Amino acid sequence: MDLNQQPIDHSPQIILITGNMAAGKSSVAQALAERLPKSVHLRGDVFRRMIVNGQAEMTLNLSVEAYQQLQLRYRLAAMVARQYLQVGFTVVYQDIIIGSALAEVIASFHNMPLSVIVLCPRVEVVAARDAGRSKAGYANEAMVYAFDHILRTETPRLGYWLDTSNLTVAQTIDHVLKHLQQN
Numbered sequence: 001m002d003l004n005q006q007p008i009d010h011s012p013q014i015i016l017i018t019g020n021m022a023a024g025k026s027s028v029a030q031a032l033a034e035r036l037p038k039s040v041h042l043r044g045d046v047f048r049r050m051i052v053n054g055q056a057e058m059t060l061n062l063s064v065e066a067y068q069q070l071q072l073r074y075r076l077a078a079m080v081a082r083q084y085l086q087v088g089f090t091v092v093y094q095d096i097i098i099g100s101a102l103a104e105v106i107a108s109f110h111n112m113p114l115s116v117i118v119l120c121p122r123v124e125v126v127a128a129r130d131a132g133r134s135k136a137g138y139a140n141e142a143m144v145y146a147f148d149h150i151l152r153t154e155t156p157r158l159g160y161w162l163d164t165s166n167l168t169v170a171q172t173i174d175h176v177l178k179h180l181q182q183n
Contacts, residue, residue: 016094018116120163
């Protein structure tokens with residue numbers, strides 16, 4: 001179904017797009033926001049980039065400081081998303097939220113219209129995408145597999161999980177919009 005030609009009847013909500021690095025979150029979130037009538041693309045990592053000095057390294061095994069900074073990032077994004085939603089914007093919030101953090105972040109949006117989209121391309125596709133990017137998200141290929149393991153085994157199966165391995169960004173958006181219209 002090509003939803004490019006269909007008018008989008010969409011009530012304001014928060015659409016959380018998550019997945020591992022190089023899963024396509026930024027591209028999908030931006031394209032989705034562009035297709036919605038009144039929207040914001042909220043990039044969760046912007047709060048990390050605001051830290052000038054004292055930024056903790058985000059690794060597979062987070063230090064206490066890194067964990068605190070990550071929790072702060074999630075709280076700040078939730079507050080900003082809530083503010084945009086309250087004035088009628090649909091917020092496409094994109095961030096890496098995997099493992100038990102997904103349920104915690106979802107809980108922070110209680111009493112708000114929320115849709116959760118988890119992009120989960122195959123691990124070899126993520127590795128190839130990461131290798132082809134100018135910014136490397138993973139230190140090495142073993143890290144790609146370690147993060148994939150967390151996504152697939154430790155992340156609760158909440159929301160709409162979409163394998164985007166063989167989908168273009170436009171096709172992914174079509175799947176997401178179809179899912180949103182059905183719910």
